[in-house]
Amino acid sequence: MSLFEKAKKDIVEVSSELDEQIWAHINDLTKPPGALGELEQVAFRFARIRRETIPAVPKKRLYTFAGDHGVTEEGVSAFPAEVTVQMVANMMQGGAAINVFGRHVDCDVQVVDVGVNADLSAMEGVLHRKVRMGTRNMVTEAAMTEAEVMQALEVGIALALDAAADGVTLMGTGEMGIGNTTPAAALMHVLLPCDLKQIVGRGTGVDDVGLQRKRDAIAAAVRLHSLDGNDQDPLLALQKVGGLEIAALTGLMLGCAAKRIAVVVDGFISSAAALVACKLNPATSDYLLFSHLSAEQGHRRFVEGLGVRPILDLGFRLGEGTGAALAMSLVDASVKMMREMATFSSAGVSTALEESGEGAA
């Protein structure tokens, strides 16, 4: 069985067996029930993924996958395509935002070349997993072949297995790829599905003309590849209008879910990969935490479509894994809450008064 088939098969829905025990513990901590709001929800979800009432403090890692996009020929990005390789070099020097935040939250950040349009073989520190020198232009042909998309998916799955072997329990997702809001929006348009006007945004900052070019490019690609009906095959959509780093992210999420590693999903691009992963096996969603609401216009439509509530809302639209890294620190905090807070009985703190119409309540 291929890595891909095995990962997809190994993903099982998270069990509800410990739910009562986990909530009993959270509600016994010295605070009014529910007073730590979303952090309690995050703690609960992490505990159930790990199948432990009081889980260990996470061991964290974040992979930033880099890839280029043939569709940049259509003028869909505010930055030139060579910025992808420049930013990978910047990451190797520790000067990108993801390096700063990774250090800040004490998360191991690893950069993976899965499809940069330049020879990076001499660049030390990068994980060399190149599938090809960028995707093809989706407007004129399929972004990847069937073999390429499968290879990129398995890059992500293999790294998830590496992480599991290293004892990682909390994974962050990140990416770098000039032009990649276009394939991400294309995937959401086809798979949610939703209207192009809602889902296509300005990315790193295109003007109105650039925005229209993005919409036109996606519409043309969707027509060319006959992806404009309901119930599209997620693997086919990924191959035709996706990206190499998006495929690797999809594989990473599948592999992590198969290994019961909780995944903190970064922003818009990572969300497109999450969508593909959840379409491939819906149980994947049990293992995903959404880190932040991106300022990229379509992200609100995405989170509403999935009915999820991102942990942070800081107006980020950078990618790299920056939102995921900061949210991972809040997952840590939620687990420490479970591990380090006193309980009402242990601390000798009185619980709430009985509810009644009379007296204090």
Place this chain on the structure above:
Amino acid sequence: MSLFEKAKKDIVEVSSELDEQIWAHINDLTKPPGALGELEQVAFRFARIRRETIPAVPKKRLYTFAGDHGVTEEGVSAFPAEVTVQMVANMMQGGAAINVFGRHVDCDVQVVDVGVNADLSAMEGVLHRKVRMGTRNMVTEAAMTEAEVMQALEVGIALALDAAADGVTLMGTGEMGIGNTTPAAALMHVLLPCDLKQIVGRGTGVDDVGLQRKRDAIAAAVRLHSLDGNDQDPLLALQKVGGLEIAALTGLMLGCAAKRIAVVVDGFISSAAALVACKLNPATSDYLLFSHLSAEQGHRRFVEGLGVRPILDLGFRLGEGTGAALAMSLVDASVKMMREMATFSSAGVSTALEESGEGAA
């Protein structure tokens, strides 16, 4: 001149002299302009407060002020009043949520007894600054005398001066006091001003009957002390319907602003203190960052009234400084962004393409 008069006089509006330089630096970092959203705003505000284009990483401290409330006689809280002292003891054991989060974000947390209704003099580790054994019941008499409210304010100011002497540059606010959403709501009702229905919430979890008792108690107190007109004197309101820990928090904010220490304001109770501080000297607001939107019903009305945007929205309603502590870590991240990220020129990264109707944009 008293500590209070001197602090109030020493607070000056933050200068805009460095604004251009600060933004020039933030916009030269290797990311699209604005792509780190609110974190860029936080970095900017911290830099201006510190009067440095690239400020040092913050030295952090958080004071949690504890006090009791005579108004608990009216049955306004879901927890019995003795929980205040039990929770102070819990904090001394390191088992409260604020201890856990303080350790997580590497912030020095100090607990101050400014008005607990129990003799804590034998409790080691507490900063003993008791003004009196809890406030009086605002429904039947003034919560504090003029001398008491001034003493509590100066407890906070003196601790701000201590922190400044210790090199602290980022202060978090916290409190513990069963019943203290009632005086906090009373102050907002009088000073914003706003409707009681909008501002009074369930605190640690009173039922509908308890909620009505809170509203009735505040309405009665406001009538008794003749605080039901516009343009109320903030000091008088604080004395009549405030709390000892709220007064100390007000003093802390004034003292920090006078010493150019940035203050991360916790939730609903701390916001009431911030409101009093800003009414005493409006320039105080330049030094305040709001950490999170509390789940306490009235807090949304408060942030809308002030036109501020809290950093986090996690549905917390605990106090202690828990929201402030977590947000302080994001202030740290924003400063590290300024200090550790590469610039476009230093990293050899291409900037955005020139905007134009043709070509990529």
